[in-house]
Amino acid sequence: MKLICGNSNTDLAQSIAGYLKTPLAECLVRRFADEEVWVKIGENVRGDDVFVIQSTSFPANDNLMELLVLIDALKRASAKRITAVIPYFGYARQDRKPAPRTPISAKLVANLITSAGADRVLTMDLHADQIQGFFDIPTDNLIAVPAMVRDIEKNYDTGNTIVVSPDVGGVVRARQLAKRIKSPLAIVDKRRDKPGQSEVMNVIGDVSGKSCILVDDIIDSGGTLCNAATALLKNGAKDVSAFITHGVLSGKAVERINGSDLKELVITDTISATDAVKASDRIRVITVSDMFGKAIVRTANSESVSVLFE
Known part of the structure; x- marks a missing residue:
């Protein structure tokens, strides 16, 4: 070999x-x-x-x-x-x-x-x-769910967490994580009623008083994730973290994460971390090697x- x-x-x-x-x-x-x-x-x-x-x-x-x-x-x-x-x-x-x-x-x-x-x-x-x-x-x-589960069980109180999919399309992935850590599941429903109007984030599920864990496969610009975090806090969430497999993080994404309502963003090392990612105190990298x-x-x-x- x-x-x-x-x-x-x-x-x-x-x-x-x-x-x-x-x-x-x-x-x-x-x-x-x-x-x-x-x-x-x-x-x-x-x-x-x-x-x-x-x-x-x-x-x-x-x-x-x-x-x-x-x-x-x-x-x-x-x-x-x-x-x-x-x-x-x-x-x-x-x-x-x-x-x-x-x-x-x-x-x-x-x-x-x-x-x-x-x-x-x-x-x-x-x-x-x-x-x-x-x-x-x-x-x-x-x-990447098994690696995420190990990190969550080590660093989070799973008794007070709820796993959240940032959109309807990611429900299957979110359900995989929720099942493994025995947490309930919520969904952020994103919609724009008319062209040019801002997006409305509707939260499906009770997140009040819970530590929310957003899970997705890719974070690119970070806009959807940051908006979802804000929507969850407005619906009574205690705090919001995110676990994403691929940290593409293009453009001003790291800057956007640093100024967002996210407690922390955890990504894997499938993509080599940039200097901006390494310097951020909001972003943590776990390995899938x-x-x-x-x-x-x-x-x-x-x-x-x-x-x-x-």
Whole structure:
């Protein structure tokens, strides 16, 4: 078994390697003067089971291209099997045609990864579960809930918590967390009656006096999450925290979180933390390296990965 990583999230790759007690294979990923990706695998991988660790986070196109070129290099070096380990799968939010003449970019990216030569995909908390079906190769979609549960049980009074989905679409994910920590469930219903009018946040469920835990897969600009926190407090919540798998946090998102009503934001390390994230006293990062490590071992040994969801 060999582990190889690109430049998108070297800290997570090192953590996974440390968990597995397997050093990362020698690999050079550089750029030509015109920013074309150049890759060289520094050791023999012929006949090996290779796992390429690379999130397709910002800069999404560069990191995606690195992943594709790495896979192609391994394929041409006669690796026995190539598993693309993509902790954060970019372009997942474009999983359908919401309007005429728009792409389904998630399917396009899935085709690219398959065509490049990947034999399997291992990822976490896809924005939509059906994206697994976009791949014509086996795809395992891990969930971050077990890592969140461990942190919540360690740092929160679960006897006075309520899990909240920030929108109707995230109810399934919120229910998974609520069931594990034996907490009730609430939903924030967001609606805009007319174009140009501000959104109205209606809270479905009794949050009065409770410590609310918002849970979602992605936080990008942070606007929806911050507005949901304010709505929950107006409905009598004691305090509001958020647990999000992928901390995209683009633009002024960190600044928005720092000035919001959120007690804290907890994200995983599927995306490499920026300096702004590291400097924030409102944002905390938990690792999912052990989950990926266990999944990699089970994949290499042809064992079930689904037990990690239990």
